[in-house]
Amino acid sequence: MRNREPSTRTAMTNMTRILATLTLLLAAANAAQAQTATQTVTFQVDAINQIAFTGSPSLVVNTATAGSGPAAATANGTWAVTTNQSNAKITASINSAMPAGLTLTANLAAPAGGTSAGAQTLSTTAVDVVTGLTQVAQGTLNVAYELTATTAAGVVTSQSRTVTYTITGGT
Amino acid sequence: MKVRLGVLAIAALLPLGGRAAFAQTLGVSGDPGLLRISTAVSGSEPIAVSNSSTTYTVSTPNPNRLHSITAQLNAAMPVGVTLTATLAAPPGATSLGPIALDVTARDVVTGIPRRTDSTHGITYQLAATVQAGVVPVSTRIVTLTIVQAP
Numbered sequence: 175m176r177n178r179e180p181s182t183r184t185a186m187t188n189m190t191r192i193l194a195t196l197t198l199l200l201a202a203a204n205a206a207q208a209q210t211a212t213q214t215v216t217f218q219v220d221a222i223n224q225i226a227f228t229g230s231p232s233l234v235v236n237t238a239t240a241g242s243g244p245a246a247a248t249a250n251g252t253w254a255v256t257t258n259q260s261n262a263k264i265t266a267s268i269n270s271a272m273p274a275g276l277t278l279t280a281n282l283a284a285p286a287g288g289t290s291a292g293a294q295t296l297s298t299t300a301v302d303v304v305t306g307l308t309q310v311a312q313g314t315l316n317v318a319y320e321l322t323a324t325t326a327a328g329v330v331t332s333q334s335r336t337v338t339y340t341i342t343g344g345t
Numbered sequence: 346m347k348v349r350l351g352v353l354a355i356a357a358l359l360p361l362g363g364r365a366a367f368a369q370t371l372g373v374s375g376d377p378g379l380l381r382i383s384t385a386v387s388g389s390e391p392i393a394v395s396n397s398s399t400t401y402t403v404s405t406p407n408p409n410r411l412h413s414i415t416a417q418l419n420a421a422m423p424v425g426v427t428l429t430a431t432l433a434a435p436p437g438a439t440s441l442g443p444i445a446l447d448v449t450a451r452d453v454v455t456g457i458p459r460r461t462d463s464t465h466g467i468t469y470q471l472a473a474t475v476q477a478g479v480v481p482v483s484t485r486i487v488t489l490t491i492v493q494a495p
Contacts, residue, residue, distance in 0.1 A: 210490045211373045213399065215428060217380040219391065219473045219480035226387035254388025258475040309475040313388025 223262055223343040227253045233278075233321035246322040253339070254313035255285055255304075261344035262307040265300035268335040272297070275327025279320045280337065285312035293320065296337060308344070369412055371491040373467070374400045379482075380428075380471035393472035402464040403435060403491060405457055411494040412457040415450040419486040422447070425477030428485065433465040443470060446487060455494065 229251030238244040255264070266280050277295055282303045284290040289306045323330070377396040385391040405412050416430050427445050430453055434440035437458040444453050473480070 209369055209371045210488050211371045211401065212489070213373050213467075213487045214376045214484050215380065215469055215487055216376075216378075216482060216484045217426070217428065217471050217480070218382070218482045219426065219477055220381065220383040221479050222383065222385050222391050222475070224385050224387045256385040256387050256389060256391070256475060258391065258473070258478050260478075309478060311385065311388060311390050311475045 219258065221259055221343050223257045223259060223341045225253060225255045225264060225339055225341045227251060227317065227337075227339060229317075231319050233319060235321055235323045243325060244323045246320050248321075249319045251317045251319070252313075253282060253315050253317050255307060255315070255341065256311040257307050257341065257343065258309055259344040260308040261305075263305040263342050263344075264303050264307070265340050265342065266294065266296055266303045267298055267300040267338050267340075268296045269338070270298065270335065272335070273327060273330050273333070275324040276330060277322045278335065279322075281318040281320070283316040285310045285315055293318070296335075300338075300340065303339070307341070369405045369491050369493075370403070371414065371489060372402045373489065374402075374464075377467075377469050380469060382471060382473050390475060391473050391477075393470055395468055395470040397466055397468040399467045400464050401432060401467055401489060402462075403457060404462045405459055405491075406462065409459075411455075411459070412461075412491050413452050413455040413494050414457070415490045415492060416444065416446055416453045417450040417488055417490075418446045418448055419488070420448065422485065423477060423480050423483070425474040426480060427472045429470045429472070430487065431468040431470070432489075433467075435461045435463045435465060437461070443468075446485075450488075450490065453489075457491075457494075 231249030231251055233247040233249050235244045235247045272278055279293040279295050281293040282290055284304050287308050288304050291303050294301045294303050377399050380394050380396055382391045382394055422428055429443040429445050431443045432440055432453045434454050435457055438454050438456045440454055441452055444451050
């Protein structure tokens with residue numbers, strides 16, 4: 175009887191080892207139940223600076239208060255902007271000079287965070303009209319044109335000018 | 346004697362468990378091409394881009410339960426940039442549609458039936474707000490995992 179005790183202990187010890195090994199194997203098997211696959215996704219976002227203007231306003235100066243210069247004519251359009259950069263700005267110019275005595279101005283409402291330069295006289299030299307555009311996407315912004323004429327301008331037949339707006343990216 | 350029988354019984358069951366554990370498999374066809382955002386409609390956020398050039402193959406030969414597929418990234422996306430994945434579902438399963446990916450595993454397909462062995466499309470979409478700014482070329486590793494449904 176005494177001789178069987180060590181044998182039983184040995185058997186139990188072996189059983190314990192086997193069970194421990196099996197536990198580890200089963201744990202590993204369970205872990206292996208989650209099968210995976212991987213993909214590498216590559217991406218980038220470029221600098222984006224886009225503007226759009228709508229409307230082809232017509233401006234006619236045809237009246238005056240007696241004793242004063244001709245009354246200015248006004249017209250409106252809209253514009254929109256998207257930029258993902260900082261401190262972008264918009265400039266404006268026209269394709270040819272205005273007749274003597276006539277002044278055309280443009281006044282762009284600024285989107286959130288931007289600064290309008292107010293009514294700016296347009297010429298063939300680009301002038302800032304909105305500055306400080308930073309990471310903004312906004313549309314339906316007002317642009318107001320005004321045409322003024324002095325009496326010295328006389329009668330001016332119908333003419334057109336193309337206004338070019340340019341957005342210059344920031345940083 | 347009882348001990349030996351017990352060991353033999355467990356040893357006999359082990360191979361069965363091992364086969365079941367490795368039954369389901371998941372593979373992909375490769376990596377999608379560059380996702381590049383470069384334009385916008387004035388007044389609106391940048392235009393999102395997508396890529397549907399890759400597929401996944403799922404096999405659940407003999408499971409006892411339904412399976413699902415999760416997806417997760419190895420690192421968070423930049424602020425203002427969103428990467429979504431849409432995995433088309435095998436017959437009988439459900440695609441959860443575009444899922445925004447992050448570092449948390451999220452279900453993308455659920456209810457994959459037993460004995461499924463099929464290949465389906467993966468669509469990635471990259472979207473960015475203007476607040477994201479300019480983002481240089483970057484990579485993220487998407488890990489798809491097939492798991493037993495609870």
